[in-house]
Amino acid sequence: METSVDLKSRLQEDIKAAMRGGEKARLLTLRMFSAAIKQREVDERIELDDSQVLAVVEKLIKQRREAAVQYETGQRPDLAAKELAEAALLQVYLPQPLSEAEVGDLIEAALIESNASEMKDMGRVMAALKPKIQGRADMAAVSARLKSRLGG
Structure with a gap:
């Protein structure tokens, strides 16, 4: 990078x-x-x-x-x-975008890392994800995926 x-x-x-x-x-x-x-x-x-x-x-x-x-x-x-x-x-100034699978893997890793299991943990998980995906994925889409994963 x-x-x-x-x-x-x-x-x-x-x-x-x-x-x-x-x-x-x-x-x-x-x-x-x-x-x-x-x-x-x-x-x-x-x-x-x-x-x-x-x-x-x-x-x-x-x-x-x-x-x-x-x-x-x-x-x-x-x-x-x-x-x-x-x-x-x-x-062209943004880093290479992440694939859907890579985003999914990062979400799963962040869930495990932050020991998150419900909606109230979403902010903590997003805080862990942001430095890894900023500029490489649409944050709104990642947030929506995380929300559905947490059952929101």
Whole structure:
């Protein structure tokens, strides 16, 4: 797994490459990602670590997808396509996604590890799962699977 410094330096190199290549749309998206990282670092007065950088990119991707749905609803396929293109550009910064089977195995391991058996244990299990799956699986889907596994 890359460290946040590697991710941030990779982002800066990608920005330079987009500038040299005259890729305006890509450049705008990458600069927006870089600005979001810097904004969070300034707001919280910290240097973002790997999981925090992943959280930033996940949030940006989610925002783009939600905006695309809104544009589709509003009969603006041109703007929806732009948002989805930005999401695709950002997607390359996420680690390789987990398969359904891998997610299931991680859920089972977390249940055993945290000795969870009922719904009141869900928060503890999700806390154990999050560092292992962040950026590699849809947290809402994982939460739904865990809820059904715990009988909720």
